[in-house]
Amino acid sequence: MYKPGQGNNAYIFPGVALGAVLFCTKHIPDKLFLLAARMVAEAVSEKSLNTYSRVYPRLKDIRELSVKIAVEVGEYCYRHDLATLHPKPKDMEMFIRQNLYSVEYDELINKTYEWPAKDSKHGFPVPVLRRTSMDEE
Structure with missing residues (x-):
């Protein structure tokens, strides 16, 4: 079965763009996409391919794969004088991880307080709705 x-x-x-943006590349050669495609292919295990017919790595591993691709993109760009971020980070993987987008946010709104029902209506008159002959039709 093929999915x-x-x-x-x-x-x-995602991995190519992460590396290109973080290392401020002059341009993105086609070779980077081939490099990334090979890394994606290598990330598929034999069991995943043969047992589950997966041609792509599991989605739960996608973030780590993007980091690995970005490291390779950075290495390639520095080797071929395409990176304009200087000096080259000593630990490229750590540099990438420090700049990853995080979906975890601090809570921006304070915890809500449940006001007692009596106090929540105090000072705010509640209008009384009257039925009209139009409502009955």
């Missing part, structure tokens, strides 16, 4: 996936949008572009 197609979003190879470019889900696996290739």
Whole structure:
């Protein structure tokens, strides 16, 4: 059974873009996409391929794969004088991890307080709705 996936949008572009943005590359050569595609292919285990017919790595591993691709993108860009971020970070993986987008937020709104029902209506008159002949029709 073959299950197609979003190879470019889900696996290739995030890692390549992460490396390109963080290392301020002059341009993105096609070679980087081939490099990323090979890394994605290598990330698929034999069991995943043969038992579950997966041609892409598991989604739970996608963030780590993007970090690995970004490291390789950075190495390639520094080797080929495409990176403009200087000096080159000593620990490229740590540099990437420090700049990853995080979906965890501090709570912006204070915990709500449940006002007693009597106090929550105090000072705010509640209008009385009257039925009209139009309501009955």
